[in-house]
Amino acid sequence: MSPERPRRSIATVCLSGTLEDKLTAAAAAGFDGIEVFEPDLVAAPWSPAELAARCADLGLSIDLYQPFRDLDSTDPDRFARNLRRLDRKLDVVAALGVDTVLVCSSVAPDAVDDADVLAGQLAAAAARAAERGARIAYEALAWGRHVSTWERSWDAVRRADSPALGLCLDSFHVLSRGGDPAGLATVPAEKLFFLQLADAPALRMDVLQWSRHHRLFPGQGAFDLPRFVGCVLDAGYTGPLSLEVFNDVYRQADPARTAVDAVRSLQWLEEALALRRARPGPTPPAAPALSGWSFTELAVDGVSGPQLAGVLDALGFTHTGQHRSKPVQLWEQGTARVLLNASVTRPTAVGVASVTALGLESTDPRRSAARAEAMSAPVLPRARGTVEAELAAVAAPDGTQVFFTRTGPDGWPADFLPTGARPGPGTGITGTDHVGLTQPFDAFDEAGLFYRAVLGLEPQEVTELAAPFGLVRTRAVTGPDRAVRLALSASALRRGGWAPGVPEPQYVALATDDLVATARALRAAGAPLLPVPANYADDLEARLDLPGELLDAVREHGLLYEEDAHGGYLHLATDVLGDRVFFEVVQRLGGYDGYGTADTPVRMAAHRRRRQTRTAGRG
């Protein structure tokens, strides 16, 4: 652990599995400590002392025992019983060797409203704790019966005036209610006992359900965690930054993966804090600017390889290079470059084809790689990649290799021998607009944070669309100038056996300045364009006042068109090539900043029909 940064801790409730699984994952990911979530201990085979020993073996401190619920009561008998319950839990706390136990504000009908009575009961509890060498961190639940804001919890702690009583702050409980942490400056530093962190998406729902099901790690949601934590640190807090995330997906995802994702969220947060507070501190190398696409690499087999080559030819690409030592072709048009890597050795009837690598132009590839490593990204051994002249590639959460490259004579193109083929007239394709990648169900939020923290891209809003085989969630990650855009998508619910074509295909979206002209050229060259139903154009005509010329082109070439507040988007798709790749060709009009997701259901239904036709042997 570096002395300059706060300790990194994680509540065991964040991770899936038994307590044994959770500890192993937290330690492997490099956490300094844990919060013990009581139900995890109750179900564990270790005594508290054995757990403490296990944590010590793993190099993990135990920073908090939580939660103790519904302590205060308007009924003296019940309060006495609650104190007896606390005594038993203080036995556990002592055996664990923890110094802090979290008491959250009561949600019970008998919760105390009177500020002085509440302070008195908290003081009595703190006295019990102090006798055992422990202290109580009191937390306002956002749905507490009377105490639901940090201000109210501070009022109780202040009145109680006990050295063994302080505050536990939880970013979710404060920010979900629109609370302001700025006032924390008035709280004495020694009263800030503990800090729990969670991000969350902006949702309109019951706050308890929101909290229990939809929390996220910092950097994945809509809360301004850097500001929140900045306020707490400025107020003098010196304890750990501890994650407490209740999330339905993480509850059932591989804890080893989740723990790495969680550590990365703190690395991201620490960097944001260091930058925001404008003071020197240990930060990873800043993310170099990514100025565009070097290439997209597709893995193909003996069936899909020739098919893809033929389609690239029809799209107006030229096979300009051949890898010096591997079966990899380079195809180019404008700045759009596609590598066909015939490394798949077990061909299937329909052919294997998938996006395996992205080449992104970095102003400083070496620094990009150093940052990736600092942000817990798995750096790939150089020998694994297609491109050998470059320094580094990292694996994204979906397994895609991300290369940091420079397209110059000393960069990745040096790996390729020119074929001598001269570029033809092309079809108007100028470059790569974006790449669309279907994420594994468990990795959607992880991916957003990965691209944000590791590559310095900015995650955009999550949108949901009703696709033929279930809801699909999409989120773009983009560079500030949009030179790099990735469209990530995943099923809103993990799919079962019914949905055909799972996982959904990936695609490469190529840019043109005149899609109508490009479409005409593609059609003339025999590109396998996806047919769009006539009903689509009829609906477009009913919904939007489009020029007749444009509507005619939409009808003639099977184009898709949609608008956002800033402009329009004209696009087309090819058939699915091999088992899971297709191309799009897109034209952005005005300031359109989306990815055609409103049209996605139509595209998916059309792809489904082509698949059926192909399966039926008629296509």
Added chain:
Amino acid sequence: MSPERPRRSIATVCLSGTLEDKLTAAAAAGFDGIEVFEPDLVAAPWSPAELAARCADLGLSIDLYQPFRDLDSTDPDRFARNLRRLDRKLDVVAALGVDTVLVCSSVAPDAVDDADVLAGQLAAAAARAAERGARIAYEALAWGRHVSTWERSWDAVRRADSPALGLCLDSFHVLSRGGDPAGLATVPAEKLFFLQLADAPALRMDVLQWSRHHRLFPGQGAFDLPRFVGCVLDAGYTGPLSLEVFNDVYRQADPARTAVDAVRSLQWLEEALALRRARPGPTPPAAPALSGWSFTELAVDGVSGPQLAGVLDALGFTHTGQHRSKPVQLWEQGTARVLLNASVTRPTAVGVASVTALGLESTDPRRSAARAEAMSAPVLPRARGTVEAELAAVAAPDGTQVFFTRTGPDGWPADFLPTGARPGPGTGITGTDHVGLTQPFDAFDEAGLFYRAVLGLEPQEVTELAAPFGLVRTRAVTGPDRAVRLALSASALRRGGWAPGVPEPQYVALATDDLVATARALRAAGAPLLPVPANYADDLEARLDLPGELLDAVREHGLLYEEDAHGGYLHLATDVLGDRVFFEVVQRLGGYDGYGTADTPVRMAAHRRRRQTRTAGRG
């Protein structure tokens, strides 16, 4: 179609897939008609006329075209554009041959608030529709900007006073806001153009999100659909009962299955209506009372069979019968009867063991079977079952065979030859308390309705618990006297590759009147009781004021204990036997009516450890 019942219709949005998939599923399940959900048509390859022809081929009428959104506007230009959009959609409606198009109340910022202006705009739209021989059914969305109740939509329709304008009622929009359909008695019958039906669970959330993600088919949720529909029919409505269910799971589940589930929900509703309105009508045979458990059948293989037999012996059961023609053993203790069916022909190292059939005592097995058939349950061919003396078995949604039986000399026991073994002293087990069945993810809501509609059991509340490998949803279905109880459970999110032991095991819960004595006997007999961590009893001691004697027994025998408002529940579990079955022994104290779900995470973590121990070869 029977002339006495309303037509059965379903909106295409209820079903997963493309429009082609949906039509096939709706027709196969026996629906009379469909509502065409516009996005399904837009993505379809058929022209409206071709779709009409396809529906005619399948015997489906098209009852509604929907939705047309945001018609009215305070901006005259925009309203004129909206009318032009309506004209285009009326072209589609005409080509489809539909007579009714749904217009829902506007959610746009320019929505009209003034009642007379709104009525005038609706009348203008109705006039356009009338010119084309169509009519407009106006619906209040629960989140409409100004019109969000049926009363407000009726006010607009009444003021507009146009024969081509009437109401569309949607049970969700009315009941989600706590609306009362009783007042519909004042609406003239000829103004009730259309009726859309959805049930829903009682959730505290944004009504739009509730509507778009969590609707259910009638009988699956918390709404009183029979009363709602009764009011609408009493008001003189004669159109179809049409399902419109937006549900995240159904959106991605096999539409052929969903359509059968959907038809069953209308069959259930029609019966409830007929009974409630106390007038003769075509109803299925009433569900005969189920007076208890005849048997639970477990499929085993050469590895798990001897293991299970040994455990039953240790549990105090006696092998009393052998099937006349099949490798099936009958084991008995009290009224608890377990069949071990050694029909699994591909043994695995750990052994296959699963619950394959339930025998339920019916006062009239023949009528139970006839009802099941009338409720679209798949009746199994007699030869498939173990028990041959009985008439009928049906397949539950998870594939479990449900037999309607009578335990008497002329019933199922006649299939078994006595072994001559005399029952021993036993261990105090008196019968079967319940059976716990893990449901396939897509079938959880379907299962609740299945047991309700087919068997006449009553679904209880859905509860959610945080288990080690993800959230688990549970719901019991019970007979009125609790002689039959089934505990159904499923993951709240479909699990991926990480969670070990998927699917979760099934279990048979055996009843005792004295679990401490029974546990002592089981331990003496060497039954493989699941160890419970000492932390569990410590927590119990902290939480509840339990007699020291009981706590001692909990500690000594590894018992679990929990309470609800009515009483307590003392229970224990065995190890998992074979790959996915275990036994519980349970004692209900007072009026406890639950299933021990609060203790489930502890039980699951303990099972997980035993599995790891077994895998590591140390157990």
